[in-house]
Every structure is written in C-alpha cells, then in structure tokens.
Amino acid sequence: MFSKACEYAIKATIFTAKQALEGKRTNVKEIAEGIDSPEAFTAKILQILVKHQIILSQKGAGGGFDMQAEKIQNTSLIEIVLAVDGDAIINRCVLGLKQCSGANPCPFHEKYAPVRMKLVASLKETTIADLVAGLTTRMAILKE
Amino acid sequence: MFSKACEYAIKATIFTAKQALEGKRTNVKEIAEGIDSPEAFTAKILQILVKHQIILSQKGAGGGFDMQAEKIQNTSLIEIVLAVDGDAIINRCVLGLKQCSGANPCPFHEKYAPVRMKLVASLKETTIADLVAGLTTRMAILKE
DNA sequence: AAAATATAAGACTTTTTTATCCGATTTAAA
DNA sequence: TTTAAATCGGATAAAAAAGTCTTATATTTT
Numbered sequence: 001m002f003s004k005a006c007e008y009a010i011k012a013t014i015f016t017a018k019q020a021l022e023g024k025r026t027n028v029k030e031i032a033e034g035i036d037s038p039e040a041f042t043a044k045i046l047q048i049l050v051k052h053q054i055i056l057s058q059k060g061a062g063g064g065f066d067m068q069a070e071k072i073q074n075t076s077l078i079e080i081v082l083a084v085d086g087d088a089i090i091n092r093c094v095l096g097l098k099q100c101s102g103a104n105p106c107p108f109h110e111k112y113a114p115v116r117m118k119l120v121a122s123l124k125e126t127t128i129a130d131l132v133a134g135l136t137t138r139m140a141i142l143k144e
Numbered sequence: 145m146f147s148k149a150c151e152y153a154i155k156a157t158i159f160t161a162k163q164a165l166e167g168k169r170t171n172v173k174e175i176a177e178g179i180d181s182p183e184a185f186t187a188k189i190l191q192i193l194v195k196h197q198i199i200l201s202q203k204g205a206g207g208g209f210d211m212q213a214e215k216i217q218n219t220s221l222i223e224i225v226l227a228v229d230g231d232a233i234i235n236r237c238v239l240g241l242k243q244c245s246g247a248n249p250c251p252f253h254e255k256y257a258p259v260r261m262k263l264v265a266s267l268k269e270t271t272i273a274d275l276v277a278g279l280t281t282r283m284a285i286l287k288e
Numbered sequence: 289a290a291a292a293t294a295t296a297a298g299a300c301t302t303t304t305t306t307a308t309c310c311g312a313t314t315t316a317a318a
Numbered sequence: 319t320t321t322a323a324a325t326c327g328g329a330t331a332a333a334a335a336a337g338t339c340t341t342a343t344a345t346t347t348t
Contacts (some may be wrong), residue, residue: 001145001233004336007240014251027294041337047296060345061293077252089145096151099288107158107275107284108221111266119259131251140251144243148306171324185307191326204315205323 006084009045010131011035011142013067013080016055017128018135020067027064036143045084052083072132078123090120150228153189154275155179155286157211157224160199161272162279164211171208180287189228196227216276222267234264 002010015034019026028046032039046065050057054075056066081089093100093109100106102113134140146154159178163170172190176183190209194201198219200210225233237244237253244250246257278284 001238004240007238010252011239029294038337040339043295044297044337050295057295058345059293059295059343060347061291062346063294063344065295094145094151095155096148097285097288099285105278105284107278107286108154108270109284110278111270111274115259115263115266118262122255122259126252126255130255134249134251134254140249140253141241141243142251144241173324182307184309187325188307188327194325201325202315203313203323203325204317205321206316207314207324209325 001089002081003085005041005045005048006081008035008037008042009049009080009084010077011037012042012046013049013054013075013128014131014135015142016065017067017072018132020072021069021132025058025062025064025066031065034142048083049080052079054080054083067128072128075128076124077126077128077131078120081123089123090116145233146225147229149185149189149192150225152179152181152186153193153224153228154221155181156186156190157193157198157219157272158275158279159286160209161211161216162276165213165216165276169202169206169208169210175209178286192227193224196223198224198227211272216272219272220268221270221272221275222264225267233267234260 012031012035015031016026019030026034028039028043031037031046032042035042046055046057049055050065054067054071056068058064058066093106094112095106095108097106100109102109135142156175156179159175160170163174170178172183172187175181175190176186179186190199190201193199194209198211198215200212202208202210237250238256239250239252241250244253246253279286
C-alpha cells in the first residue's frame, strides 16, 4: 500500500516523536537502529519530513532530529503519506485509469469508494501522538 | 495498491469475460488494445491467469482467450489479486513489520484492521460478472 | 580558531518491476 | 501437408524504486 520509503517515514516519525516526548533529540543513526532501516536511505527520507515541517532538524555537533509536542499532537498519518508518496492513495484509480471518477467510473469504482473513504478517514484521524501512545500502552513494535 | 501487472490482469479478465459473454473468443492483441496495455507484457500476465485457471487459452490459428460463464459468475476479484500479487494485501503489515499481528501489533495495526477487513470483503464479494455488468449499465471504462 | 559532529545534497549503484524480443510449440485453415 | 496464426517460455532490456557513498555545509565543543 505504501512505498518502503513511506513505511520508513512513518516509523521514523513515531520514533522521533517518542524520543522528543522523553526530552531527547535523536539522530539518523539512532533512528535507523530503532526502526531497523538502512541508515543512508533513512537520512534521505528524514530530509523530506524536515522539508514538509513534520519534524525539526538541527545541524552540527549535538544536533539531530526533534519534534514539537504540538506537532506530535496535531500531525496525522495522512500528512506523512502525502509528503512521501503523494496523493495517489486519495486520488488514483485502483485500476490505474486516468479518467476514472464518479461521473466516469471504472468498473470497481463504486465498490471501492466506501473502502477508500474509510482508509483515508483512518489516516486523517490517526495522529502521531496516537501512534506513540499505542507504542507504550500496548507494547506495539517498530522493528522485526 | 495493486501492482501494474495486477491492474492489467483485472482489466484483461473483465475484457475477456465481456467478449466471452458476447460469444467471442479474444486474443492478446485485442485485449491489449481494449485495455490500453503493452501487448507483450499483457501476454505474460495472461499466462498467469491461465495457470490459475481464471481464464482459458487455446493455442493455434483462431485460438485465443476465453472464459466460461460459470467462472465469470463465481470468480471474485480477490482471486486475481492473489494470483498476481500474492497475499500481501491480506497479510502484510502496512508498516512492513514481519512480527506484526493481533498479539504483537504495530502502532497502526488496530486502526487499520477494520479498513483491511472492508477492503478484503469488497474484493471477495465483487465478481467478474459484477464488473462486466457495471461496464455496460453504467458506462464504466477500461482505458484512458 | 580548530576540531569534531551532525545534517544536506547530489551522484552513483543495486534491486525490483515493468516491458520487449525471439524462438518453440500448438492448432486450424488452405 | 504446408502455411499461417496464435499462445508459451525464456532471455534480454528499460525504467523505477530502493539503497549507498562522498562532499559540502552548519553548529557545537574544546
């Protein structure tokens, strides 16, 4: 459903948020270890997140990545997905047809429409704070 | 969501079924034109569909592809997806975690579970006949 | 001011997916 | 029986996605 880059982006954001909530700034190496991702590739993805102002970066010694409490609370999953994978998940026809729409539907359009609505709704209503909370209270995982 | 190969597979099956319901056997060239797909690649995908007994093939002059009325009625979308893309859509963690499950959930697991159920249900309950019917009665499209 | 540390940016490589090509095989028609 | 039409199967090629490497830039610490 998501690209590998997007999966890493989501996990990296959760990891960074969790560290931030514990008052710690983190860095590429820690993140890559924490989410079991390739370090250099993860660095690329973190740049996308910074550019979209989802996380904060600080260059230089003692620098790294951080996330503000307000952002953790107000950023929803959909924003990460849009930043990394674009709006295909919202707009692209599942059969890949350019002209598919409510007025000119592909054969699966009507059956899929409510599923897509549910999916997008769940991405919109799930915040990074929700995901971090799930992490601690339900022993959810970020690697393996 | 689906691979390009899977998108072609679905469209090719719908096209073949529609021709079959009109009493016509079709062939790779017609299918590729009808669904606007690359011919050689489409041929590859048709072989997968034949191997999984979703459509029928007949070699030699006047040969081509066909689909039995019973198959059109009883084959659901999920069977094509499983044949071409495997069971990732049913089983794979959206964050790509190997160990993710109800007992050991990734942070998005619980929020996504009902969406996945809806999605899989819609793939299971939608038959090729449904899709062909939608094609004619609602002017849905297979190309562009 | 210099050294050390960390992100930023771009070029490059590898892997996977998508797509093409060609020869072999099968079958129907001439 | 020959020829033409069609799928089948394997090798190859191109494009996209995933991943690496190197250099530049910024910032803190010493």
